[in-house]
Amino acid sequence: MDVRRTAVVKLIISDEPRDALHRTSDQFLYCANRTSEYCWSNTSYTECKTNKREVRDALYAELRAETELPAQLVQAAIRRAVEAVKSVVERWKKKQRVSQPTFTAETMDYDTRSATFYRNNVSLATVEGRVEPSFILPADSPTPYERYVLSEDYEFRESTLRYDATTDEFYLHVSTRRVNDEDAEASTDTGHSDQTVLGIDLGVNSLAVSSTGTFWKGDDYDHWCREFEKRRGEMQKRATQAGHNALLRLGKREEAWRKQYIHTVANELVSEAIDYGCDVIVFEDLTDIRERLPHATWHHIWAFRRLFEYVEYKAPEQGVFVEQVEPNYTSQRCSRMDCGFTHEDNRDGEHFECQKCGYEVNADYNAAKNIGVRYARKQIHRLRSSPTSESGDARVDVRLNGGTLSGESHQPIAGD
Ligand SMILES: [Zn+2]
Incomplete structure (x- = not known):
């Protein structure tokens, strides 16, 4: 059995490295979108480029020159875009409606070279050199982080940095895989037996x-969504500044409520x-x-x-x-x-x-x-x-x- 774990850690980060991460992800998105542009064809899926190595050979030098991104992040952005184009091509083959992939969410893929983990902090490559935010471990002990990221039984594979605009926080989703285990040895990316x-x-x-x-x-989800909608409708009639502010507050409350609801169902x-x-x-x-x-x-x-x-x-x-x-x-x-x-x-x-x-x-x-x-x-x-x-x-x-x-x-x- 191929055992993988993902630990999510919230980064504690001051303003300067925070700006560096935002600038880095802007450039990461730029690279991903440029790659998507290059790979895409509106004419036919047979003209879309999905060979990672060919795309990298064609774009890598250019993107390095156009951005300040370190090598691994340019490669990760190219990889992300080619993967996305590939999966759109698969849907296109099935005659489903498709469009060129675009990247807008602030997320970046890190590998073992671009991210290094220590006990209480992580070193991440950015356009301004390394930043080293510390992080908050989940309260339960032993934490998944300690068990799966620091443990020798698990090897670090990759992680995704996500910026959550609603909380204004960066989160690192760290993915690891179990090693030193006979079962793990035998398994491959595709092999999960029994x-x-x-x-x-x-x-x-x-x-x-x-x-x-x-x-x-x-049912209660549907009910409350309708209630919120009703309240919103009433408020929108009042075109005052106070009404506008109340509307914004309502929107935030609703969003928080819906997220909480879905979190509960997910658990x-x-x-x-x-x-x-x-x-x-x-x-x-x-x-x-x-x-x-x-x-x-x-x-x-x-x-x-x-x-x-x-x-x-x-x-x-x-x-x-x-x-x-x-x-x-x-x-x-x-x-x-x-x-x-x-x-x-x-x-x-x-x-x-x-x-x-x-x-x-x-x-x-x-x-x-x-x-x-x-x-x-x-x-x-x-x-x-x-x-x-x-x-x-x-x-x-x-x-x-x-x-x-x-x-x-x-x-x-x-x-x-
Ligand atoms: Zn039947």
Whole structure:
């Protein structure tokens, strides 16, 4: 089992190094956007450039000359952009709506050379040389940081620096991997043998539903979003300065409330995975969620993206990793093990009834099982086809309420 951990630490940083980090991330974004520009073609995906080495050879010297970024950060920005273009090309091949990737969020990727960790501080490369902020460790002890970042059993892989504009703080998401372990030796980036999967469906009827049959209805979320909206509508009629200020305060309160709500759901989701002994939580890819759920409000879309994001950084701290699968047909397919019949008539709103075998079940729960199954099937296929893998008999099962579905014996999903 390939064990990875992510620790999130908040940086304590004075004004001068703070400016240096902002200037560095500006230039990082510049490089990423320039690379995206270079790789992109509006004409056809076959004309998009996705070979990392070729792109780096073409752009590296230029970007070094145009910016003050250290070598590793220029390379990291190029890598980030090529990865993004690659995944857009994948969607383009499937005839999904695409556009050139652009980078606006203040985040940067650090590797072992550009970031060095010490007990209470970290040294980060910037456009003004190294800065060495200290950080706040989480209150619980032993902290994930001490356990996973400083421990010799874990090797530091990479970290992502994120600036959170709402709190005006920098956070470092540090990713490590277990070493000195026979299992870890044998495993590769693709090899996680014997896994138990928790599938999650996100939707409008229920905010989230797991393959274990737990529903996060989100009724109070919808209710409060509507309440806030109403209050906002009333306030907007008052065009005074005081009214304007009250509106801003309301907006902040609402944002804080929504974040808190989603944090709670994210924690419960991670607990669900742990309670059921799951190694991986699987979501649908959210890229085209707006098109797929035309009835979703911006509150829903916001909640889906946040929920995924929170789980993605909370789960690894508990030894659970997070994956995404293509969402195609997961809501139309019968999740019964021996069936798998896929048809749009199977689903009617919240109700699922298989037109072939007659299986009746909540539609979102059915989709959650299929999301788990899709991942399990892919994973088994990957493990078995890897020539170096010793995981020929690896099991990947989807956890249900009171049992599992074997990814193996399952009928394929259209589009797999
Ligand atoms: Zn069926």
